Amino acid sequence: MKLSARELHELEQLVVAWEQKAGFRGTAGVRARPLSLAELIVQRRRALERRVG
Amino acid sequence: MPLSVALAEQLAQIVLAGVAILLTASVLQQFRTVGPKGHLLDALALVPQWKFFAQDAVGLDPDWSDDWHVLARVAAIGDATRPTPWQPVIAPAVRSGWHFIWNPHGRSQAQLLAYAEMLGRAHPAEPINPAGLAYLTLLRACFDVVSPDRDQALQFAVVATRGRHERPVFLRYLSLWHVR
Numbered sequence: 001m002k003l004s005a006r007e008l009h010e011l012e013q014l015v016v017a018w019e020q021k022a023g024f025r026g027t028a029g030v031r032a033r034p035l036s037l038a039e040l041i042v043q044r045r046r047a048l049e050r051r052v053g
Numbered sequence: 054m055p056l057s058v059a060l061a062e063q064l065a066q067i068v069l070a071g072v073a074i075l076l077t078a079s080v081l082q083q084f085r086t087v088g089p090k091g092h093l094l095d096a097l098a099l100v101p102q103w104k105f106f107a108q109d110a111v112g113l114d115p116d117w118s119d120d121w122h123v124l125a126r127v128a129a130i131g132d133a134t135r136p137t138p139w140q141p142v143i144a145p146a147v148r149s150g151w152h153f154i155w156n157p158h159g160r161s162q163a164q165l166l167a168y169a170e171m172l173g174r175a176h177p178a179e180p181i182n183p184a185g186l187a188y189l190t191l192l193r194a195c196f197d198v199v200s201p202d203r204d205q206a207l208q209f210a211v212v213a214t215r216g217r218h219e220r221p222v223f224l225r226y227l228s229l230w231h232v233r
Contacts, residue, residue, distance in 0.1 A: 014224035
């Protein structure tokens with residue numbers, strides 16, 4: 001069952017509190033160059049290759 | 054020969070008694086959690102350690118009956134404008150009777166929810182690795198559902214709810230921002 005409008009509103013407040021606790025506010029976390037999915041996949045592949053030897 | 058028949062009957066009675074004890078212990082386990090001493094008596098772990106008709110596993114806290122959701126939002130890269138509202142990506146599905154027979158997406162949905170639960174239950178002292186399988190799989194699912202533009206970044210949240218009506222909302226994990 002998806003979140004209702006009330007629950008989504010509650011989530012927004014929880015996210016703001018989380019971000020403030022983490023040290024950034026609003027969309028300040030959207031950096032000029034966020035990590036890309038492709039970069040993460042490459043990182044994972046390299047880590048697996050190192051593990052395999 | 055008559056002796057062996059009698060022996061077989063005795064053995065059958067012993068086995069029957071053993072099965073009856075096991076079934077009784079299994080039924081009792083549904084109503085009362087057995088402590089560590091009880092587990093010592095059941096060294097072979099023959100008595101089930103879970104309940105048949107309840108969401109909560111025996112001996113575990115109520116957090117284990119949480120429903121898990123993954124939501125995502127997008128925002129322009131480097132822009133301070135407000136991000137879009139949260140969009141549902143993965144939510145516990147309402148199962149119909151038909152799903153008992155045909156539910157092709159059931160396994161993949163369950164795996165995604167398991168990954169969400171994995172991130173949501175991670176200990177705060179252990180930072181999540183964004184290159185980990187659970188994180189990457191959820192991120193990919195979010196990109197597939199939300200499809201942000203080239204100049205937009207995406208963030209996902211793992212949320213837990215409990216119950217069906219007036220349910221409380223818990224934010225369990227908030228991801229970094231990512232581009233495709």
